[in-house]
Amino acid sequence: MRALLSTYGSRGDVEPLVALAMRLRELGAEVRVCAPPDEDFAQRLADVDVPLVPVGPSARALTLAAPQPSGLPERAARLIAGQFDAMPAAAEGCDVLVATGMVPAAAGALSVAEKLGIPSVSVTFQQITLPSPHRAPLAYPGRPFPPDVTDNRVLWDMDAESIDVLFAEALNTNRASAGLPPVKDVRDYVIGDRPWLATDPVLDPWQGMPDIDVVQTGSWILPDERPLPDELTAFLDAGEPPVFVGFGSMPMRGSEDVAQVCVEAIRAHGRRAVMARGWADLGLIDDLDDCFVVGEVNHQALFGRTAAVVHHGGQGTTTTATRSGAPQVVVPQAADQPYWAGRVADLGIGVAHAGPTPTVESLSAALDNALAPGTRTRAAAVAGEIRTDGAMTAARLLVDLVGTVGVVG
Structure with a gap:
């Protein structure tokens, strides 16, 4: 055939x-x-x-x-x-x-x-x-x-x-x-x-x-068998699970300081950050050692080692994060993404951010809920139900x- x-x-x-x-x-x-x-x-x-x-x-x-x-x-x-x-x-x-x-x-x-x-x-x-x-x-x-x-x-x-x-x-x-x-x-x-x-x-x-x-x-x-880069593995091993931030193919228009916003909101919770560069071209905002930037990487392996996943709400990313058991903060930009944000919120496995442009205050508030113990418990339970x-x-x-x-x- x-x-x-x-x-x-x-x-x-x-x-x-x-x-x-x-x-x-x-x-x-x-x-x-x-x-x-x-x-x-x-x-x-x-x-x-x-x-x-x-x-x-x-x-x-x-x-x-x-x-x-x-x-x-x-x-x-x-x-x-x-x-x-x-x-x-x-x-x-x-x-x-x-x-x-x-x-x-x-x-x-x-x-x-x-x-x-x-x-x-x-x-x-x-x-x-x-x-x-x-x-x-x-x-x-x-x-x-x-x-x-x-x-x-x-x-x-x-x-x-x-x-x-x-x-x-x-x-x-x-x-x-x-x-x-x-x-x-x-x-x-x-x-x-x-x-x-x-x-x-x-x-x-x-x-x-x-x-x-x-x-x-x-x-x-598909199951992704690729190992994580050695430098990323070393970063993950060096402290508590970080918060992942990545917006995939979304350019994040109107959010020129989105990396700054995300890092400040994550630091406000005493967490480290892993950022995916993506089409938004996220990068380091300073020379502190609590942030790590990745390009193409195995999300299945990475998400399971995070405290939460902040993303745009694409179907693939939402499904991968759900299967990993990681709580989510979905910052929807367009098309179907508000729908997936709503599904994450309805299932109790994360938070739907209000609107496409996060601020330090709005993202920090969303992380308050995503990082709560009950959200992780619910996310872990739903993960076992995903085909x-x-x-x-x-x-x-x-x-x-x-x-x-x-x-x-």
Whole structure:
């Protein structure tokens, strides 16, 4: 069996595909991944010997550019065209396509699979992209929902309209060039008849429309066997567990002094700090020996040795921190991150910071709760309930799907 895994997004969109690719290979499949051409994504895939087909512009450059909402259709058109340009060759000889990431990119990938007659699966790493009467959709930049509309079903109808306004013209132009009929509802096309939800059912219990047949596989995370750097291990061994701070692929706009804020709040609790540089480019604020800065590092090994984890609330980081049993402070920046912050708070395993810009006072107050003994006790209890078989579950489902449609790999 040959599988093509496609995404466009941040590290949090690429890393789950690494996990799925590895599990598929264990089952004897050949796998390639379509993803943005960023150096860190390419290196991550090279480390596990999975071929990368670069698609579209750099995800980091797109994120850091802070483009205006009015330019969203144009950027989406580039992403869609990139899928139509690169995917046909990448999909050659493949038996199944897995599409995830940003809506326009996923729509383009699914269209290529449709053109080539390849079975496809649409996957999301957060249920907030799936219609539900239990919550409102996220508003797209420049297209806020009317403040007087509170019916979630009406808001989801508006969400579908927004997606069509933003993405339908570019999608259907490319589809027409490929000899495909137009799509009338882009969101429904991307979701499909049976979308997969690659999240943990304890951390993220599915609540949606009864007519959406969602397959929840569990989160796609591999065991990370990489040792921690010797210098980091020495730092950890030299004192009490530190507080970890890292914001992943978030540039932390409006928080130019975020490293200073975090270190001061952590020091106020008599704790040391480990900071991940990330796209926010965190660094040391002075020459004291109570702080350590890391780059790419094994979060699974590190989080288990921390007093708390301060992060942005990406699905992967939230799941890894939850599995580690470390209390969390989630400082959500955008997209699904407020949702994950809320889940952490609802489960009693940490704190949802109010707003994207921490101050010394607000972060210190959040750490008061996160570092309380009861929070650690609850975090340890929930950690034992988190599934570890999500990627293998998904891999087996894909193998079954290919067998069901009669394709021989």
